[in-house]
Amino acid sequence: MQPEALFTISNGLYVLSARDEKGRFVGSLIDAVSQVATDPDFLMISCMNGSYTKKVVEETGEFALSVLPQDINPLIVGIFGYQSSRNADKWAEAGGIEQKGAMYLSQALAKIRCLVTESLEYPSNTVFFAKIVDAFDSRVGEPLTYKMYRDGLKDKVMAAFEKYKKQTNVNQKGENTMENKKWTCIVCGYVYDGEVPFEDLPEDWVCPLCGVGKDQFELR
Ligand SMILES: Cc1cc2nc3c(=O)[nH]c(=O)nc-3n(C[C@H](O)[C@H](O)[C@H](O)COP(=O)(O)O)c2cc1C
Incomplete structure (x- = not known):
């Protein structure tokens, strides 16, 4: 298929x-x-x-x-x-x-x-x-x-949302703490903590809890 x-x-x-x-x-x-x-x-x-x-x-x-x-x-x-x-x-x-x-x-x-x-x-x-x-x-x-x-549109959405989230983090915490963040499933909240860096996981990798793809993860 x-x-x-x-x-x-x-x-x-x-x-x-x-x-x-x-x-x-x-x-x-x-x-x-x-x-x-x-x-x-x-x-x-x-x-x-x-x-x-x-x-x-x-x-x-x-x-x-x-x-x-x-x-x-x-x-x-x-x-x-x-x-x-x-x-x-x-x-x-x-x-x-x-x-x-x-x-x-x-x-x-x-x-x-x-x-x-x-x-x-x-x-x-x-x-x-x-x-x-x-x-x-x-x-x-x-x-x-x-x-x-x-x-x-997807590229524009990703850019706008990333900018918005950065701004929200700066406003809420006074500083952007991107380096402390973990890749988190936006659907079920699963936090990726594997040995392979998240960026290197294969494109068909899915969330072990709810089954959505990598594009449904964000750094939190
Ligand atoms: C382009 C696009 C299409 C989507 N289509 C669906 C869909 O048809 N059904 C669905 O349940 N989620 C779909 N999603 C995913 C949800 O919008 C996403 O998981 C959302 O974070 C769920 O939010 P909630 O937990 O507040 O319901 C889509 C996401 C994108 C970006």
Whole structure:
């Protein structure tokens, strides 16, 4: 099998949001969204099993999607995709608008609210099927695709997020202590402590706890 072949499947990019039982909004960047039925309208999303947002969707049975536009601020993509709600208050960092009890990005092209009806669990991901209970256009523009992210936006997102994190560390600690940091899985919090330097691990190396790839690790 050639894994690259799967990159030809067209996906958009979305911020998935959910509200935990304490009332805190959490969120995650996702691409795995597809409408699966009409009249009534249903869609499916696929969440990685280590994602905190997935846990909240499972517990509450509700979620909302912000459809990302092509002119999205790259930092927003990093805030939702490169760190976990376990350690970050993403909506406080990114800013959002609460509408009818759900949280959305102000830059969203469209806003969609859903109630989960069924789920299907795979070793890596859980798929949620959900009834669309609200959907509205927010602004004019073109939707961002996963291909656009891979082809050019990713570099901008990485640079913006790295700069932002450095700035946050400087503000919080008074100094940047990069040399004390360890490569940490942003999905499950696993801290890499192996003998082989993290940079030298093979590209197909995965987190031993939750199975995500090296691109889901950051220095913390
Ligand atoms: C381009 C891109 C696409 C992603 N697609 C998905 C996806 O479809 N489903 C998913 O669960 N995670 C996806 N992720 C990973 C999550 O956004 C990431 O693990 C996030 O840190 C989870 O945050 P949480 O723990 O707060 O839920 C994607 C990340 C990127 C950068």
